[in-house]
Amino acid sequence: MMTPMRYVVLVLSVVLTLHFILTFSHPAYGDATSFSRLLSNQQKPLPPHGTVPDEYYWYDNSTSVSSRRANATIVMLARNSDLRGIVKSMKQMEDRFNKKFRYPYTFLNEEPFSAKFKETILELTDAPVEFGLIPHDDWYQPEWIDEAKASASREDMIKNDVIYGGSVPYRNMCRFNSGFFYKQELMRKYKYYWRVEPDVTFFCDLDYDPFLFMQDEQKVYGFTITIPEYEATIPTLWDTVKDFIQENPDLIPSGNAMDYLSDDGGETYNRCHFWSNFEIGDLDFWRGEAYEKFFDHLDRAGGFYYERWGDAPVHSIGAALLAPKEKIHFFHDIGYRHEPFQRCPQSDEHRRGKCWCDASENFDYEWYSCLPKFDRVFT
Ligand SMILES: Nc1nc2c(ncn2[C@@H]2O[C@H](COP(=O)(O)OP(=O)(O)OP(=O)(O)O)[C@@H](O)[C@H]2O)c(=O)[nH]1
Numbered sequence: 001m002m003t004p005m006r007y008v009v010l011v012l013s014v015v016l017t018l019h020f021i022l023t024f025s026h027p028a029y030g031d032a033t034s035f036s037r038l039l040s041n042q043q044k045p046l047p048p049h050g051t052v053p054d055e056y057y058w059y060d061n062s063t064s065v066s067s068r069r070a071n072a073t074i075v076m077l078a079r080n081s082d083l084r085g086i087v088k089s090m091k092q093m094e095d096r097f098n099k100k101f102r103y104p105y106t107f108l109n110e111e112p113f114s115a116k117f118k119e120t121i122l123e124l125t126d127a128p129v130e131f132g133l134i135p136h137d138d139w140y141q142p143e144w145i146d147e148a149k150a151s152a153s154r155e156d157m158i159k160n161d162v163i164y165g166g167s168v169p170y171r172n173m174c175r176f177n178s179g180f181f182y183k184q185e186l187m188r189k190y191k192y193y194w195r196v197e198p199d200v201t202f203f204c205d206l207d208y209d210p211f212l213f214m215q216d217e218q219k220v221y222g223f224t225i226t227i228p229e230y231e232a233t234i235p236t237l238w239d240t241v242k243d244f245i246q247e248n249p250d251l252i253p254s255g256n257a258m259d260y261l262s263d264d265g266g267e268t269y270n271r272c273h274f275w276s277n278f279e280i281g282d283l284d285f286w287r288g289e290a291y292e293k294f295f296d297h298l299d300r301a302g303g304f305y306y307e308r309w310g311d312a313p314v315h316s317i318g319a320a321l322l323a324p325k326e327k328i329h330f331f332h333d334i335g336y337r338h339e340p341f342q343r344c345p346q347s348d349e350h351r352r353g354k355c356w357c358d359a360s361e362n363f364d365y366e367w368y369s370c371l372p373k374f375d376r377v378f379t
């Protein structure tokens with residue numbers, strides 16, 4: 001019988017013998033397990049792997065920056081934790097469009113962006129990038145909101161499974177996008193913006209400048225997808241809008257897009273809205289007297305917190321009510337997806353944009369789409 005001690009010595013000798021055989025027969029093993037390597041715990045520098053000489057690179061400066069440009073920015077509201085989704089959206093923005101146009105990016109957040117967030121973003125583009133901190137009062141729930149009433153409504157929405165119904169940050173975001181993003185210090189110098197969200201997909205090349213199109217055609221608002229809003233998030237929104245219309249008839253132009261919003265001449269709201277995760281718009285329209293009064297009227301009613309008014313219906317009602325209908329543009333040549341819906345350009349536009357979406361996977365005239373209600377305004 002072997003004593004336990006003899007057993008241990010035998011196993012150790014086998015292990016050591018194997019180690020020495022492998023050290024001499026496999027240099028890589030010897031290198032990886034050498035004492036100096038284990039002690040220093042440092043990575044060996046990588047071999048050069050035949051680097052491609054600089055003269056092979058072709059930096060395509062010839063396609064950059066047309067001399068005629070709009071005063072515009074691509075704007076993204078984001079948290080530090082949104083970085084992965086932002087990178088996905090921004091890389092596509094660059095590849096499909098902005099590599100050629102180099103419009104500046106503006107990032108906004110109610111907390112300071114982390115060093116990692118900024119470094120990652122700056123690697124993705126040659127365009128200028130600015131990172132802004134949203135002032136406290138532009139973001140958080142105002143003091144004059146009755147918190148007991150607001151929290152009772154949140155509890156109710158949680159019980160009824162209303163999406164984001166229990167979230168205060170989501171409400172802050174909706175109110176900020178409705179009435180504050182265009183007033184931010186970094187945004188003041190711009191006239192046009194393109195709003196981009198994390199985790200969206202752009203399917204096609206965009207070989208023209210949509211900002212110049214907006215400018216030349218005097219458009220104020222551009223969209224890609226239009227759908228109805230959840231009823232439970234806006235029970236009193238339309239009554240509040242009707243009060244505004246009654247108090248401010250002079251701010252409502254004739255020939256607006258009311259027939260997109262209402263099936264009965266303004267009596268009730270059909271809940272159609274432009275899906276605001278994609279927007280190309282004129283900041284001066286939001287900053288103008290009519291929309292400012294409109295937003296203040298809605299804000300004072302408290303529905304951003306007592307209900308869960310979204311920035312999509314608020315922007316959409318604002319644009320459809322306060323602008324002549326010709327100033328709203330459907331970007332039917334942009335292929336776009338934000339979960340769970342996508343639209344895909346058709347026939348010639350599909351070819352022209354070299355789109356990679358399946359043209360049959362297109363939300364435009366699905367039963368849930370509000371595009372027919374937008375179309376009917378122009379027929
Ligand atoms: N800084 C900041 N940004 C936010 C916050 N909540 C949402 N956002 C941003 O606001 C935009 C809209 O938020 P989302 O969470 O995408 O809302 P949504 O599109 O209605 O819902 P999803 O289906 O989750 O995409 C995105 O650009 C987010 O990154 C927040 O608390 N802080």
Ligand SMILES: [Mg+2]
Pocket residue numbers: 197198277338
């Ligand atoms: Mg989103």
